[in-house]
Amino acid sequence: xxxxxxxxxxxxxxxxxxxxxxxxxxxxxxxxxxxxxxxxxxxxxxxxxxxxxxxxxxxxxxxxxxxxxxxxxxxxxxxxxxxxxxxxxxxxxxxxxxxxxxxxxxxxxxxxxxxxxxxxxxxxxxxxxxxxxxxxxxxxxxxxxxxxxxxxxxxxxxxxxxxxxxxxxxxxxxxxxxxxxxxxxxxxxxxxxxxxxxxxxxxxxxxxxxxxxxxxxxxxx
Amino acid sequence: xxxxxxxxxxxxxxxxxxxxxxxxxxxxxxxxxxxxxxxxxxxxxxxxxxxxxxxxxxxxxxxxxxxxxxxxxxxxxxxxxxxxxxxxxxxxxxxxxxxxxxxxxxxxxxxxxxxxxxxxxxxxxxxxxxxxxxxxxxxxxxxxxxxxxxxxxxxxxxxxxxxxxxxxxxxxxxxxxxxxxxxxxxxxxxxxxxxxxxxxxxxxxxxxxxxxxxxxxxxxxxxxxxxxxxxxxxxxxxxxxxxxxxxxxxxxxxxxxxxxxxxxxxxxxxx
Numbered sequence: 366x367x368x369x370x371x372x373x374x375x376x377x378x379x380x381x382x383x384x385x386x387x388x389x390x391x392x393x394x395x396x397x398x399x400x401x402x403x404x405x406x407x408x409x410x411x412x413x414x415x416x417x418x419x420x421x422x423x424x425x426x427x428x429x430x431x432x433x434x435x436x437x438x439x440x441x442x443x444x445x446x447x448x449x450x451x452x453x454x455x456x457x458x459x460x461x462x463x464x465x466x467x468x469x470x471x472x473x474x475x476x477x478x479x480x481x482x483x484x485x486x487x488x489x490x491x492x493x494x495x496x497x498x499x500x501x502x503x504x505x506x507x508x509x510x511x512x513x514x515x516x517x518x519x520x521x522x523x524x525x526x527x528x529x530x531x532x533x534x535x536x537x538x539x540x541x542x543x544x545x546x547x548x549x550x551x552x553x554x555x556x557x558x559x560x561x562x563x564x565x566x567x568x569x570x571x572x573x574x575x576x577x578x579x580x581x582x583x584x585x586x
Numbered sequence: 587x588x589x590x591x592x593x594x595x596x597x598x599x600x601x602x603x604x605x606x607x608x609x610x611x612x613x614x615x616x617x618x619x620x621x622x623x624x625x626x627x628x629x630x631x632x633x634x635x636x637x638x639x640x641x642x643x644x645x646x647x648x649x650x651x652x653x654x655x656x657x658x659x660x661x662x663x664x665x666x667x668x669x670x671x672x673x674x675x676x677x678x679x680x681x682x683x684x685x686x687x688x689x690x691x692x693x694x695x696x697x698x699x700x701x702x703x704x705x706x707x708x709x710x711x712x713x714x715x716x717x718x719x720x721x722x723x724x725x726x727x728x729x730x731x732x733x734x735x736x737x738x739x740x741x742x743x744x745x746x747x748x749x750x751x752x753x754x755x756x757x758x759x760x761x762x763x764x765x766x767x768x769x770x771x772x773x774x775x776x777x778x779x780x781x782x783x784x785x786x787x788x789x790x791x792x793x794x795x796x797x798x799x800x801x802x803x804x805x806x807x808x809x810x811x812x813x814x815x816x817x818x819x820x821x822x823x824x825x826x827x828x829x830x831x832x833x834x835x836x837x838x839x840x841x842x843x844x845x846x847x848x849x850x851x852x853x854x855x856x857x
Contacts (some may be wrong), residue, residue, distance in 0.1 A: 511755065518748040522739040531734055535727040536755055539766045560769045567765070571758055579751040582672050 368452055372462025373469075376436070380470055386435050387470055394428040394478040398485050413486050418548035421482050422541055425501075426508070428478065429471050430530050433512040436467050437520035446521075450584045460580035464513040464573075471505055488552065496551030503565040504544035510572035511536045517583045539568050601820045603678035606812065613809045620802050627799040630792035643707030647789070648796040650700040653693045655797070656804035657722065658760070660690015661729060663808070665757030668750030680746045681819060683753060684736065685811035689804060691729040697722055717767040724763050728756040741822065 401420045440446040483490045512533055519529040547561035637644035663686040667679040702712045739745035
């Protein structure tokens with residue numbers, strides 16, 4: 366557990382000093398919001414508002430891919446990954462530390478991106494905030510669990526920028542289904558359906574367990 | 587340290603392993619049975635009656651559903667073989683995982699090709715986000731990701747470990763996707779009459795033969811591909827051994843060349 370906290374603190378402090386990942390992810394998701402505007406011409410504002418949950422989650426997914434790739438690319442410098450592998454105890458705690466750091470950083474970007482979408486697509490998020498926060502928070506846990514495990518693999522192959530999206534996106538379709546369903550309900554002013562939350566909790570639990578146990582084999586030198 | 591594998595022994599990590607050697611004995615009889623079945627199956631499909639409402643396109647029924655065995659069983663075998671490889675270090679099961687994934691992706695691809703052909707003929711559209719179609723498509727993506735991971739990472743123990751871990755992720759995704767579709771999925775457009783066992787007259791035999799033939803074809807192809815992978819691993823082990831001998835010879839100041847009994851060191855002769 367101390368290892369997890371140490372890794373979490375290390376990643377957050379290093380990101381605070383450089384702020385490169387958060388800025389890159391935020392810029393990317395803003396650009397995605399603009400791309401969607403040009404890709405969907407002729408839609409009335411209310412039609413665009415109805416598409417907002419799906420577009421928002423698309424931006425979240427692609428920005429997360431960027432951030433997850435970078436989270437382990439940093440560790441390749443100065444052979445830091447080998448140092449991580451030598452850390453005492455179960456390597457699953459290293460995974461937990463990295464995944465939590467990724468969750469914090471991606472959540473910051475998601476909050477700011479939601480503001481960008483609210484501005485561009487004229488969506489009032491304030492009544493939907495509690496439900497949306499729950500759905501986004503739970504969905505991001507699953508993204509970070511699977512993403513941290515697969516990023517640790519992809520970064521050690523020759524094609525990491527290409528391989529991570531190919532490996533991760535199939536694993537994220539169930540999360541996307543539940544998250545968009547929940548976000549749609551929240552933005553419509555309805556309570557988030559229990560089956561959407563249940564699905565996200567089940568997926569998060571499964572991915573956290575698989576990633577915690579599997580990280581030992583992924584970080585093995 | 588000499589990492590070459592003992593070739594005569596059939597222990598778990600030899601190449602081929604005891605399991606591979608035993609499985610390889612089934613390949614020829616399975617192949618012969620498959621050859622005969624293919625002829626009978628082909629005749630049964632051609633001579634089966636044509637459905638009055640769907641026409642000849644209905645005969646895809648004898649091919650499309652049986653492909654599901656290979657498509658799903660392929661990844662289940664890949665996933666479980668990968669787990670045993672991770673936990674017990676059974677390299678022969680890693681080779682089985684590759685074989686099963688490559689054969690399974692073929693069956694999955696054929697399902698995704700025959701399905702839309704049938705859909706166009708019966709539902710009037712090439713594609714629908716029907717529950718089973720969607721889950722099969724997602725499984726196909728998992729297969730492709732697994733094979734690309736293997737292909738991009740080269741042939742080494744690290745790749746095998748990564749692929750095994752991804753195999754577990756994919757294995758978990760199969761029921762998860764079904765769970766998702768059950769919660770949020772649309773009404774299935776797939777015919778339900780197969781489950782109720784009410785095939786038309788004359789359709790039962792070709793359907794049964796289709797199931798049997800394609801299931802046998804899956805196992806035959808997996809055994810064949812497993813054997814190929816085993817032979818590749820043996821070639822790699824021989825190359826590694828040869829390179830090791832060259833390295834040793836160069837360190838002793840001798841010219842590297844094929845191993846000769848008179849030139850072997852006492853340590854190697856007593857190994």
